[in-house]
Amino acid sequence: KAGVTQTPRYLIKTRGQQVTLSCSPISGHRSVSWYQQTPGQGLQFLFEYFSETQRNKGNFPGRFSGRQFSNSRSEMNVSTLELGDSALYLCASSLGDPNSNQPQHFGDGTRLSIL
Amino acid sequence: GENVEQHPSTLSVQEGDSAVIKCTYSDSASNYFPWYKQELGKGPQLIIDIRSNVGEKKDQRIAVTLNKTAKHFSLHITETQPEDSAVYFCAASTLGNLIFGKGTKLSVKP
Secondary structure, three states: OOOOEEEOOEEEEOOOOOEEEEEEOOOOOOEEEEEEEEOOOEEEEEEEEEOOEEEEEOOOOOOEEEEEOOOOOEEEEEOOOOHHHOEEEEEEEEOOOHHHOOOOEEOOOEEEEEO | OOOEEEEOOEEEEEOOOOEEEEEEEOOOOOOEEEEEEEOOOOOOEEEEEEEOOOOEEEEOOEEEEEEOOOOEEEEEEOOOOHHHOEEEEEEEEOOOOEEEOOOEEEEEEO
16 A cells, blocks of 8 residues: 655755645545654644645644645645745645544655755 | 653663653643654654553554653653664644654664
């Protein structure tokens, strides 16, 4: 069974640009969460989607947005990139309703570097 | 909101020894506590989890204990091996979003 797939693995952008990251969950999983990982702040929750609806959102500015498609694949978008957005962006999928606390399985992330 | 503290930040043990990593959480409503292992260049890998209605759970060399009254939980790795070297994260969850500790870098020396 294939794991969580994130594309691209590496991305270099400049300040002010926007970026879209993609996540394909484990087959059959309907919930997708996004996290930002930095050396200083660690792993921080961005948002969570279930059945194409955002169910939960972390404490990040509105420049960070996401969506989920009917096949459970998800994308996250960051607009007006800032140097501080350089991070590893991780996607995790789980089987069902987020409120049931199903185990979350992570992809290997997209490493975003802002110049 | 929830806050998770994890100790120690680094841990070095000899091969064959045991390793213990401890976490505390602040939100008494948290009811799910997973542990992840992250190797260089990889995403976090779920190694064990425990729910609030259970006090202890074991899986081969790995065990997790939970004390809801004190709001702390611990990861125990016995008979450590060099391949156990990695960064370990604890997390707590109430409504699905995981709040992570800052991580423990475990080094197992042959």
